Amino acid sequence: MPVKIPRHIEYKPKPVKDILLSMKNISSLMLDLAYYSIIYNDVRLAFEVLRLEDYIDELWVLLAMQASLAVRDAEDAESMLSILKLASSTNKLSDAAADIAILPIIGIKPHTAIRAAILYSDEVVSKIEVRNELKDTGKSIEGLFNELKIALDIIALRRHNKWYINPNPKFKIKKGDILIVRGSRESVKVLKDYVKDKTPLEEYIKPEPVDTRFARELANLKNLSELMIDLAYISVLTNDKDIAMEVLELEEHMDNKHLEVAENIIKAFRNASTSEIIGLLRVIEGFEVISDAAAEIAGIVVSDIPPHPILKEIESEAEERVLKVPLPKSSIGKTIEELSINRIGANILAIKRRGKWIVDPEPECRLEENDILIIKCYRESLKQLSRILKLDLEI
Structure with missing residues (x-):
């Protein structure tokens, strides 16, 4: 691989909100493309991830320039700090995606545990032929x-x-x-x-029995890192210190779990090839970087940095929305599975119940009166979600 040499970025006038929204959407897209590239060992798509990383780097520089021009006094500087910290964290997400996508490019084929882990995840990345x-x-x-x-x-x-x-x-x-x-x-x-594609999701994923436990551990790390990002964004949107603190506590758990899983992999895969072990450890490190980025975003709220009004606009215009909603009376007593919101691409990330958080609840979890739900959904699904929950959600 050629050395990546920083290049001069010429200033272009562009609204800070537009730059930050693009960075947020593209970094999320990059993670999905990176996961796909290692599932199917797709080198061409992996290069697309690296191309997008370059674009994110360019956007980050443009944002820093634009933010510098917008600052007029100390109050402006303090307000702009939240934007710069969010942009920096988003840039870190793109770096994590590139670090994962580099594996097929340098010829490291993923261990089946990695590929299975992505399919064990709450959300799957799949190839479909029309x-x-x-x-x-x-x-x-x-x-x-x-x-x-x-x-x-x-x-x-x-x-x-x-x-x-x-x-x-x-x-x-x-x-x-x-x-x-x-x-x-x-x-x-x-x-x-x-579309008549009869290929099962697991066609290429046939892990050995010894790998299954590690595949699920890797899936848990992936799910947790992505959950932390979503919770971090909602903490900034709602300026909720309670949620932000939960992210920081999860980050500490992630640090410990990351080291534990890495150590177990080195012990258990003694007969695996060096490249397979490198691939496993590289992906685990990627999950850790994602969780660190989430903690940095949550830190905006915990450290009392005043969130810039633009941040709320960015979340409301993002392709994916994270919502904090009270449980409607019509849903009391139902299980998450019985709500049937998965079909419209919505997912309950966490529940606040009697002052405590239930993170990544099981489908069998029964909802109770006064529960507060943290729900992730696509912007296009908001109307359907409103009908299911019988709530007037902000669209």
Whole structure:
């Protein structure tokens, strides 16, 4: 790999909000692309991740320039600090994605435990081939999802030899297209059935029995790191110190768990190749970097740095939303599974009950009166979520 040499970035006038929103959306997209690239050992898509990392670096420099020009006094400087810290953390997420995506590029094939871990995750990243005709002119992504009443994130689409990264909802899907999607296992299955792709999610994932435990441990680390990012964003959006402190406590747990899993892997995989062990440790380190970025975001709230008004606008315009909502009376006594919000791409990240947090609750968890829910969903799913919960959510 050639040495990455920093290049001069010429100043371009662009609103801080637009820059930060792009950084947030692209860094999330990069993680999904990185996970996919190591599942299927896709070198071309891995290079796309590195290209996006360069773009994030450019955006970070532009944001720093724009923020510097906007500061007029000490009060402005203090207010701008929250934006700079969020941008720095977002840049760290993109670095973690690039560190994972580099594996297939340098010829390190992932151990089956890594690939299985990604499929064991709460949200799966899957390849879907469109094998049926969707009318002569094709169907838009938005129209197809509305028809199937599902919500997924198409993070990339390949048509012939060309990749379309994060295609527009109006983009027409046609027979022969390869979709890289992220979402609940249920929604992925609905789409696969509709487009006549009978390939099971686990086609390439056949871990040995000894690997299964580590695959689940890796999946837990991945889920926890992503959960921390979501909780960190909602803590900034709502200026909620309680949630921010939960993120910092999870980060301490993540530090200890990261070292424990790394040590166990070195002991258990003595007969594995050196490259496989390097791959395992590199991915675990990536999860740790993600959790560190989450802690930095939460630190904005805990350290009493006044959140800039732009931050709330960014969260409200992001492609994915994290909401803090009271449990409606109609849902009291139901289990999370019975709410059936997974189908629309929504997920309950945490529940606050009687002053304590239940993080990453099980589907069998029964909801109680006065519960506060932290829910993650796609922006397009807000209307459906409002109908299910019978709440007037801000759209």
